Amino acid sequence: MEFGEEDLLACCGSTRFAHELAKASPFSSLHEAIALARDVWFNKVDVHAWLQAFSAHPQIGHSPPSSSSSSSSSSSSSAHSTSAQWSKGEQSTALATATSSSLQELSEWNARYKEKFGFVFLICASGRSTDEILSELKKRYPNRPIVEFEIAAEEQMKITELRLAKLFSTKAKVSSKDDQYPESTASKKVEEASAGKTNQNPTRTRPPITTHVLDVSRGSPGAGIEVQLEIWKGRQPHPVFGESDGVGWAFQGSSVTDNDGRSGHLMSIVDSVSPGIYRISFNTGKYCPSGFFPYVSIVFEIKESQKREHFHVPLLLSPFSFTTYRGS
DSSP states (O other): OOOOHHHHHHHOSOHHHHHHHHHTOSOSSHHHHHHHHHHHHHHTSOHHHHHHHHHTSOOTTSOOOOGGGTOSSHHHHHHHHHHHHHHHHHTHHHHHTOOHHHHHHHHHHHHHHHHHHSSOOOOOOTTOOHHHHHHHHHHHTTSOHHHHHHHHHHHHHHHHHHHHHHHHHHHHHHHOSSOSOHHHHHHHHHHHHHHTOOSSOOSOSSOSEEOBEEETTTTEEOTTOEEEEEEEOSSSSSOOTTSOOGGGEEEEEEEEOOTTSBOOOSSOOOSSOOOEEEEEEEOHHHHOTTSSOSOEEEEEEEOGGGTTSOEEOOEEEETTEEEEOOBO
16 A cells, blocks of 8 residues: 555654655555564664654644644644644543643643753553553653653654554545455554544444563562564464464554553453453563563464454563463
């Protein structure tokens, strides 16, 4: 599927990023587009591109500026308009759960954050309440600027990935009613609820797949561990043991465990989860550099008859062993 710079600028507000990624278009799949986007973002653009992308976002809890006042170029104005629409959807949960006092506190902390770091507080807000966002802002505020700069770049990449999924889904609908890009259908679920595009309100109160990490060596939650969820979308129905499977996995969502060891939403809240093979991965090497496991991946299957059930897949971790189970 082919996209131009204007399309990609709506996904990430860096003109250099959009230019570099557009040169790699067309993409055979959403998974390929995300992999290339990550390479461009982390390896082929400079810090000025990062700052330009950050500045394209409104403060959490604020409405994006109108496109007419932000750009004189028709193409960049169109990209800004699309980005603003997506941003409004991404913040819908936060705004729906906000009170006047929480919005005031969030505004004050946003200003404090920007004064310290020089850029807007950036977080993948999809599915997060105002209280969750405010808590994360306060937790990140004491960081050193160089640390926070990297965290903000990671959050921008999460947003970019979600918007690429939307881009694929939108173009697939325009070009054909057939599901030519199944990855986009799966990944779209991460954002559908917050963008207000679902046909009905789910009865679940949490995503169908959740996790937490317990550091059994310390007897405490494993906080600050990066978590990523993927679904198998390879040519074969199942990944084959012993064969390389890197290109068959499609990104679903990512998060970082909180002080209770629980991750944020790895997918949207839907009543019926897509059956298939899932892989949840934990960046244990970053959490415990002296440990035996650079990362841990857990692969599990959800069958057609189980798609309305809940799947809690925790990780019980120590430096030289780990275990898991299916919880509820």
